[in-house]
Amino acid sequence: MVSDTSQASQSSGITWYDVLGVLPDASTEQVQRACDSKASLLRPELVTGAPSPVVTAVSRACEILDSARRVLADPAIVRAMTMRLASGAMTGAWNGARASPLSPDGS
Numbered sequence: 001m002v003s004d005t006s007q008a009s010q011s012s013g014i015t016w017y018d019v020l021g022v023l024p025d026a027s028t029e030q031v032q033r034a035c036d037s038k039a040s041l042l043r044p045e046l047v048t049g050a051p052s053p054v055v056t057a058v059s060r061a062c063e064i065l066d067s068a069r070r071v072l073a074d075p076a077i078v079r080a081m082t083m084r085l086a087s088g089a090m091t092g093a094w095n096g097a098r099a100s101p102l103s104p105d106g107s
Contacts, residue, residue: 016068024082028073035069 017024020034039062047058071077 016071019064019068020072022072026072028075031069031072035065039065 017026020026020031020038022030022034026034042058042062042065044058047055050058
């Protein structure tokens with residue numbers, strides 16, 4: 001399962017914002033719309049009969065989208081990330097919002 005904490009992944013420069021294609025100042029509604037839009041491309045009926053690796057990849061992508069939505073829809077997490085960035089406590093692109101879509105354990 002994808003870790004949906006705001007801990008940084010040192011191996012990936014991809015943020016939860018990147019996953020959903022939204023800006024850091026996106027509203028909760030914009031986050032939800034972006035997630036729904038991407039999830040619509042991963043509907044089960046679109047992969048019916050696909051090879052097992054494709055079905056597994058779609059399932060993983062759905063988990064990643066859900067994790068991104070949960071993190072970015074939580075005002076407390078977003079506020080903490082914003083404060084850490086403003087204080088210079090974070091390096092890189094929104095380090096605390098980093099996603100790890102390429103590693104199974106979220107690291």
